[in-house]
Amino acid sequence: MKIDPSSPADLSVQIAAAIRDAIVSGQLIVDQRLPSEAELCAQFDVGRTTVREALKRLAAQSLIRTQRGATGGAFVNRLSFEEAYSQQITTSTLLLSMNAVSFETACEARYALERACAPLSAIRRSADHLATMRAEIHRQGQPGLTDEAFCASDVAFHRALVDGAGNPVMSYQLAGAVEAMQPLMNMITFTARSRERIIALHSRIADALEAQTAPETEAALSELEGYTLTLGRDVMARRAQARAAP
Amino acid sequence: MKIDPSSPADLSVQIAAAIRDAIVSGQLIVDQRLPSEAELCAQFDVGRTTVREALKRLAAQSLIRTQRGATGGAFVNRLSFEEAYSQQITTSTLLLSMNAVSFETACEARYALERACAPLSAIRRSADHLATMRAEIHRQGQPGLTDEAFCASDVAFHRALVDGAGNPVMSYQLAGAVEAMQPLMNMITFTARSRERIIALHSRIADALEAQTAPETEAALSELEGYTLTLGRDVMARRAQARAAP
DNA sequence: TATCTTCATATGTCTGACAATTAGGATTTG
């Protein structure tokens, strides 16, 4: 692990990159302790501030964790699925909010990915997953439910569908789609949507999964996509109209 | 934006979280300049070290960028698709290498997601995408190609398929699947695979996309999945045998 | 043996200093 003090890049960036490479390439393995800050200072011939900033960069990416005290230090962190989920959700949320992604594009991606779970979920969904879905459907039907709560329940429903596929890698990959895009869509469509219709489609999905019929699940998801898309376009059109004649 | 000095959490973590929240919630918008380090020190009533570590954490997540000089400072960064791609690839790679994900699980997720692109790609793939795929197929057939180069070409081929869907959100979501899992699979199967067979399947996929027939594309992908799975199992079995009788 | 104390070690934070970079204004020069 070496750095170039004459490089224009910040030293802390270079040090972080060097350590990251060592982790990714397997030179440093999970739970292994990194040298102490003082040792890293000596190794890279830099001040402690610089080493610390490099370590904070890595900590921000969940690559390491630090512990204070006598036997403390920085340790290579086992990246858990949970941490990866939440990172993906933040990244997806920002990506969508900062890049002018059209409603159509986000909607298309979200449902295409979710349909990919349908065949697996139809085979593997457990009673637990079905129970979660039914419970969320029931909650969605309760009068007086706020829009926020309905949206959260909506996310939980789709989450159960995705998790039903019993593939943690897919659940991770879809975290962004479900937990970042769904709220975004809800935010756009909540004024216009019919809860009844959504609940009916959710029920159809749950029924299809219970019957383990993948094509029907996919069909219901496609219909939900179509409905969401129509809603989105309606809202957009209304907004454009409002802007044109205020 | 407030922090709690009596909290057990590190101050720099709290400050980073406060600023992150402000960005995600839209209080700070893209390209907006954050207060200078000195101002942030005063605002949070902490030392400059602490503020700087917080800013480095955010920089590591591409949430801000910093610039030196008179009109410099920290600015809210527009998270580009490219940055998001590379973050996803690193995360996916680590997630797979650190969490004992079975070959079957990774393979299943990867092809399920890629099949989700097939219908869109069959409709939208441009001549460019087809040309890329054909070029990669040609390269894959050249004798003397190293395993690394074959793997890279393999990734490029699948990447073109995914990009052919013309949906940047899907391309982003699939970056991890293609660029992290594909190399992993190649690493496992390269000793046993038949390049001819893979090339034949790639050609079948390219033909199907050229003819814009989604089902045939999906079928070819499924066959590729099946072949990859068989290979993986063979290799695993051979390894187990080698361990049992060395 | 069980509990308490002390200590060494490590990270977390603060202060002050200086270096490096950069934009913009002031000054000099043709």
Added chain:
DNA sequence: CAAATCCTAATTGTCAGACATATGAAGATA
């Protein structure tokens, strides 16, 4: 006057040293 140059102020990057805080381990004590 215009252009080039220099100067200056603002800002981040790095460093050194100090102290605060947390924590495990060894030693002292009941």
